[in-house]
Amino acid sequence: MRKVTVAIIGAGTAGLTAYRAARKHTDSILLIDPGPLGTTCARVGCMPSKLLIAAADTAWHMRHADMFGVSAADIQVDGHKVMQRVRRMRDRFVGKVLEGMESIPEQDMLHKPVRFISDHLLETADGQLIEAEKIVIATGSRPAVPEFLQKAGKRLLLNDDLFELDTLPESVAVFGPGVIGLELGQALLRLGVRVRMFGVGGAVGPIGDDEIRQAAVQCFSAEFPLDPDAQVKEIRETDRAVEVTFIHTDEKPLTEHFDYLLAATGRRPNVDRLGLDQTHLQLDDRGVPVFDPQTLQCSVEHIFIAGDANNHLPLLHEAADEGGIAGRNAALLPDVQPGDRTVPLAVVFSDPQIATIGMRPANIHEQFSGRFAEAVYDFAYQARAKVLGRDRGLMKVWAETGSGTLLGAEILGPDAEHLAHLLAWAMQQQLSVSDLLAMPYYHPVLEEGLRSLLRDLQTRL
Numbered sequence: 187m188r189k190v191t192v193a194i195i196g197a198g199t200a201g202l203t204a205y206r207a208a209r210k211h212t213d214s215i216l217l218i219d220p221g222p223l224g225t226t227c228a229r230v231g232c233m234p235s236k237l238l239i240a241a242a243d244t245a246w247h248m249r250h251a252d253m254f255g256v257s258a259a260d261i262q263v264d265g266h267k268v269m270q271r272v273r274r275m276r277d278r279f280v281g282k283v284l285e286g287m288e289s290i291p292e293q294d295m296l297h298k299p300v301r302f303i304s305d306h307l308l309e310t311a312d313g314q315l316i317e318a319e320k321i322v323i324a325t326g327s328r329p330a331v332p333e334f335l336q337k338a339g340k341r342l343l344l345n346d347d348l349f350e351l352d353t354l355p356e357s358v359a360v361f362g363p364g365v366i367g368l369e370l371g372q373a374l375l376r377l378g379v380r381v382r383m384f385g386v387g388g389a390v391g392p393i394g395d396d397e398i399r400q401a402a403v404q405c406f407s408a409e410f411p412l413d414p415d416a417q418v419k420e421i422r423e424t425d426r427a428v429e430v431t432f433i434h435t436d437e438k439p440l441t442e443h444f445d446y447l448l449a450a451t452g453r454r455p456n457v458d459r460l461g462l463d464q465t466h467l468q469l470d471d472r473g474v475p476v477f478d479p480q481t482l483q484c485s486v487e488h489i490f491i492a493g494d495a496n497n498h499l500p501l502l503h504e505a506a507d508e509g510g511i512a513g514r515n516a517a518l519l520p521d522v523q524p525g526d527r528t529v530p531l532a533v534v535f536s537d538p539q540i541a542t543i544g545m546r547p548a549n550i551h552e553q554f555s556g557r558f559a560e561a562v563y564d565f566a567y568q569a570r571a572k573v574l575g576r577d578r579g580l581m582k583v584w585a586e587t588g589s590g591t592l593l594g595a596e597i598l599g600p601d602a603e604h605l606a607h608l609l610a611w612a613m614q615q616q617l618s619v620s621d622l623l624a625m626p627y628y629h630p631v632l633e634e635g636l637r638s639l640l641r642d643l644q645t646r647l
């Protein structure tokens with residue numbers, strides 16, 4: 187039996203940062219992962235999706251060049267070349283991660299999946315035992331595919347599969363207008379793929395505010411058929427397609443055929459195959475260990491959980507931050523300290539982009555009832571957005587009455603990624619509306635739209 191001070195299960199973003207943080211305090215450490223290595227973000231997540239979107243944006247701008255009096259005639263999208271670049275660049279990003287892992291001594295790694303057989307004991311499939319004083323779970327997540335979508339058979343695509351396609355398909359039915367569905371579905375559409383998007387319950391992306399959600403539905407459905415609350419009657423795999431029967435706007439059933447069905451219906455943490463029932467860990471109703479988001483410590487004091495595995499904030503920068511906190515706390519147990527968590531920030535790389543910053547609207551309504559004000563801004567009136575031909579979307583900011591402290595914001599609009607950072611950084615510094623209004627604003631820039639919103643918000647405080 188191998189005995190170690192710290193075992194880290196999963197060598198993705200969270201696991202690797204946990205390893206580096208723990209390694210500062212102990213040499214007795216084991217990083218366990220059967221692979222494929224290289225992180226979800228670089229292999230099948232953030233990076234290949236952004237590469238596909240970059241190609242799609244280029245095609246879209248060329249197609250819309252006419253509005254500026256510029257003609258880009260005969261635009262061709264070469265599906266093979268698009269996918270080749272996605273994979274070539276993706277492989278570089280993965281290569282960088284693997285290169286970074288070369289500094290990890292081979293004796294610190296175990297390339298096998300493990301399960302718990304007790305609070306301190308892990309076992310590989312071939313019976314190898316590892317006794318660990320402290321354990322960090324960092325096993326990530328995988329797509330959650332509802333049973334009825336499985337009827338698409340071999341025409342069912344997950345994000346992992348999409349990037350392996352040799353060329354672009356002719357048509358794709360996208361299930362789930364969440365973050366992945368919007369990003370990949372819109373990118374495919376802009377590359378010339380026929381896309382129809384189906385949702386449930388009306389949700390679009392991570393948007394919490396109803397007015398912004400409705401604006402998003404309007405915006406996206408002007409570009410492709412999107413039903414955020416679809417009634418899908420049947421999914422069937424045929425010899426040459428996947429057949430989707432759904433209730434159309436005229437209340438009649440309609441059947442359409444697609445090359446593929448892309449399931450983007452959410453992700454589930456990889457904790458169900460870890461043998462957690464063999465431990466004393468307290469689990470929530472989804473089977474995820476209950477944990478403290480500040481320290482990442484679970485109910486069994488020597489076990490920590492970081493990254494997508496805890497399903498708290500399944501984003502790259504959060505996985506990295508959590509890995510660092512969990513690795514440090516595991517190594518130094520019982521000296522467990524709350525780590526620095528940053529203001530919540532999420533960006534969807536659709537067009538228009540979507541961003542959520544700080545507290546969610548529902549929480550603001552609950553926790554600041556009668557003590558907050560909000561203001562909304564329509565990008566249709568924004569000079570810079572009009573110049574760029576990208577004047578679609580809404581932005582909302584919430585602030586506490588009296589103090590004027592910024593509480594949260596949601597943006598559907600051009601370059602939301604940058605405005606979102608500005609707001610997140612301001613919130614992290616606990617700036618107020620008047621603090622932000624005292625900042626310089628150039629002309630003509632998108633930030634002037636934020637200033638108009640803040641002036642309006644100031645009058646409501």
Ligand SMILES: Cc1cc2nc3c(=O)[nH]c(=O)nc-3n(C[C@H](O)[C@H](O)[C@H](O)COP(=O)(O)OP(=O)(O)OC[C@H]3O[C@@H](n4cnc5c(N)ncnc54)[C@H](O)[C@@H]3O)c2cc1C
Pocket residue numbers: 195196197198199200201218219220221222223224225226227230231232233235298299300301324325326327345366456459460492493494495499500501502503505
């Ligand atoms: C299509 C897509 C696009 C995305 N885009 C963005 C984006 O633009 N921005 C952003 O912030 N986030 C994005 N994300 C989310 C981001 O990729 C994840 O939040 C992040 O990669 C999670 O890191 P992690 O370390 O928790 O998991 P991972 O990187 O998945 O690492 C988990 C590791 O655990 C290993 N493992 C699993 N089970 C076991 C076991 N039993 N034993 C040992 N090892 C095991 C796996 O092999 C894997 O290496 C995207 C995700 C997807 C799917």
Ligand SMILES: NC(=O)c1ccc[n+]([C@@H]2O[C@H](COP(=O)([O-])OP(=O)(O)OC[C@H]3O[C@@H](n4cnc5c(N)ncnc54)[C@H](O)[C@@H]3O)[C@@H](O)[C@H]2O)c1
Pocket residue numbers: 332361362363364365366367369384385386387389390391392450451452453499500501532533534535
């Ligand atoms: N830009 C980014 O930061 C980025 C990009 C991609 C993924 N991610 C991360 O990955 C996570 C997972 O992304 P995701 O898009 O899979 O999940 P998600 O939770 O964002 O969206 C899932 C969507 O599927 C819908 N849905 C569920 N069941 C359905 C069904 N049967 N039919 C139709 N629709 C259904 C949900 O209502 C929701 O709108 C995100 O929450 C995010 O944390 C981040």
